[in-house]
Amino acid sequence: MSSSQPDDNRGDAPAARKFGERLRTLIASAYPDERKRPGYARLAKEIREKTGGTISGTYLWELATEKKSNVTLEQLDVLAQFFGVPPAYFFDDQVTETVNSQLALLTALRDAQVQGMALRAIGLSQKSLKSINEMIERVRELEGLPDEDRHQTGNRNPHQT
Structure with a gap:
């Protein structure tokens, strides 16, 4: 094969x-x-x-x-x-991981509250975006949720390209 x-x-x-x-x-x-x-x-x-x-x-x-x-x-x-x-996607683990992280983002953006937060963040300074990201990470820790940012994208700051 x-x-x-x-x-x-x-x-x-x-x-x-x-x-x-x-x-x-x-x-x-x-x-x-x-x-x-x-x-x-x-x-x-x-x-x-x-x-x-x-x-x-x-x-x-x-x-x-x-x-x-x-x-x-x-x-x-x-x-x-x-x-x-x-x-x-069906047989390459790296492609699967990349696509699944994109799917997770799309799924999250279907949530009206997540979408609203993202839209309200438009135009904020990098410093403000970093502060918001740190707050979200802290709340995720408090709620025992995994660090999706690192796991899904491999990038600590999702606002960087």
């Missing part, structure tokens, strides 16, 4: 687990409200409508639940196109 192709060995549980986890992460990011999240048949229909690619609901379920990991390159491309990620 070359490193540029996805694993198509059904017996390789770690590959199936990684692929399934990554697919479920993408589904949850695209449909954050579980009550409105489509079933696999409906999701397959949406994928076909958006990409023109063919994939069945049953096959999506098998991939997501780690029953199968033998995805074809064509199906990999269809899934990547639908979810707006590079195909390497």
Whole structure:
């Protein structure tokens, strides 16, 4: 098996687990409200409508639940196109980490309060942004939350580019 192709060995549980986890992460990011999240048949229909690619609901379920990991390159491309990620997302840990940090940011920005805070920070000086960031880090510590900034972006100051 070359490193540029996805694993198509059904017996390789770690590959199936990684692929399934990554697919479920993408589904949850695209449909954050579980009550409105489509079933696999409906999701397959949406994928076909958006990409023109063919994939069945049953096959999506098998991939997501780690029953199968033998995805074809064509199906990999269809899934990547639908979810707006590079195909390497499914088998390259570094790409997965980068994309997941971007997805986490997008998910956070869907929260109206987080969005409001971000919008209100526009125009503040670097000194003020640093102070706000330090306060947020302190509150996260008090609430026992992980340091998402370091974990997700590898950058202590998210306001730097």
